[in-house]
Amino acid sequence: MKTKTIVLIHGLFVNNTSWKEWKTYFEAQGYTVHTPANPGHAGNPVDLKKNIPADLKDVGFDDVVKYLSTFIDTLPEKPIIIGHSFGGLMVQKLIDMGKAVAGVSIDGAPPKNNMAPFSTVKIVWPVVNFFKGNTVFLGSKEWYHKAFFNNYSKEESDKLYETIAAPESRKLAKDPLFKSSAKLDLQKPHAPLLFIGGANDNIFPSAFTKKIAGSYKDKNSIVDFKEFPGRSHFIAGEKNWEEVAGYVLEWLKKVN
Numbered sequence: 001m002k003t004k005t006i007v008l009i010h011g012l013f014v015n016n017t018s019w020k021e022w023k024t025y026f027e028a029q030g031y032t033v034h035t036p037a038n039p040g041h042a043g044n045p046v047d048l049k050k051n052i053p054a055d056l057k058d059v060g061f062d063d064v065v066k067y068l069s070t071f072i073d074t075l076p077e078k079p080i081i082i083g084h085s086f087g088g089l090m091v092q093k094l095i096d097m098g099k100a101v102a103g104v105s106i107d108g109a110p111p112k113n114n115m116a117p118f119s120t121v122k123i124v125w126p127v128v129n130f131f132k133g134n135t136v137f138l139g140s141k142e143w144y145h146k147a148f149f150n151n152y153s154k155e156e157s158d159k160l161y162e163t164i165a166a167p168e169s170r171k172l173a174k175d176p177l178f179k180s181s182a183k184l185d186l187q188k189p190h191a192p193l194l195f196i197g198g199a200n201d202n203i204f205p206s207a208f209t210k211k212i213a214g215s216y217k218d219k220n221s222i223v224d225f226k227e228f229p230g231r232s233h234f235i236a237g238e239k240n241w242e243e244v245a246g247y248v249l250e251w252l253k254k255v256n
Helices: 016-028 045-050 061-073 086-096 118-128 141-147 154-164 170-178 206-213 241-255
Strands: 005-009 032-034 080-084 102-106 193-198 223-228
Touching: 005 016, 005 061, 005 086, 016 032, 016 241, 045 154, 061 086, 061 170, 080 086, 086 102, 086 170, 086 193, 102 241, 118 141, 118 170, 141 154, 193 206, 193 241, 206 223, 223 241
Parallel strands: 005 032, 005 080, 080 102, 102 193, 193 223
Antiparallel strands: none
């Protein structure tokens, strides 16, 4: 019996509402799809920006790992997991923990094993700024246009900001740089992994995504990489997202 359960894991600066179309898409293919919101992230992004959850600033890497692994343990079968950005790192961590039958990391953040390039550090510095402590980060419309919605006009980007952008825990963004739990065992056998990179991603360059994929060393485990030309960090939500979802679907049919 092939696994028909999918867990979609959202990244930083957005929440689980960003997976709405993907949920509908995979449900139409016969999957049961779950879109859990990370701790401190539940709700409508419009409301979250106005009323920032009091507990958000304290949410860290281990909190999200525990929350997601506990959620997965309630499911009737070991799921397929698909994550975007920080969610892609969660995919790698949960695969490392043996919690899924297959994983897809889309424009994924790196584990502690891989040092991000300077271009990444430069664009996320407003978030990880160590002088700000464990506070909440809410990116400006200008920051989102540069980091997320760079394939859109400023006017279009500002509209997307209203409905998609969400406040974020600086602690959650910084933890993978320091936490030993964010370091993975890249030598051991693991479930199949697919890494997807957007060629126009301003946060995690596609070449860096390919480098993360190449860090896995077990020759008997499946690790695949696919680059989508012209796609930004908003790859899972921008125009022609169906092409990306379709590629993921076909890959899953091969490995699951």
